[in-house]
Amino acid sequence: MKTVPGNKKKIRGWKRQLRSVEQWKQQNLELDIEHLLKHNRDYVKIWIDPWYRLIRRNPPVWLSRIMLKALVEIYHSWNKTLISLGEPYYLRIWLFDPNFINSQVVVAIRDCLDFYKFNEGINAKSFPQEKYQLEQLTDFHWKQCIDETIYFKNIDELEEEFITKLTKKAYAIEETTIDNKPDTMYKIYEGEIWEGSIKTL
Secondary structure, three states: OOOOOOOOOOOHHHHHHHHHHHHHHHHHOOOOHHHHHHOOOOOOOOOOOOOOOOEEEEHHHOOOOOOOHHHHHHHHHHHHHHHHHHHEEEEEEEEEOOOOOOOEEEEEEHHHOOOOOOOOOOOOOOOOHHOOHHHHHHEEEEEEEEEEEEEOOOOOOOHHHHHHHHHOOOEEEEEEEOOOOEEEEEEEEEEEEEEEEEEEO
């Protein structure tokens, strides 16, 4: 999904934006246990207009901090509910950087415990604590993973001109097999995904 930088202009109706964030947070604080038990996984994204649309835009950093704080509160609320289930679970904050608007809280249980797998970051970086300036983030362990877009030569029916562009841009090109048919996979680096889980004693 294409993400473009946020506008540098001032946000119109910033008070309305703050209300939208609070409303979105309240709507998602309670984990839908019925849905989770039925599907074994669930998630919440930052579904806040005008940032989360077909063409996604990153909000300014000050608003991103408020949204991230809300994601942390949702994480803690879900964590309490999951502890009461008394069974193993996967619960993470996925913090995308620089594509922040794709950030989310994700949960999985039972058959989906190992459903989510990311490749580790290709260049070791430090977690961007100073950027978000939230003390609560130090309570988490952050694993650096790669945010990537993957194209398949045959499945996606790529044209030669586009393949040439991908070949120049891809950080990795791999031969693979899909449904017993050979294919070529092009991996495009988009940024980092910081996979966050609460530290345990």
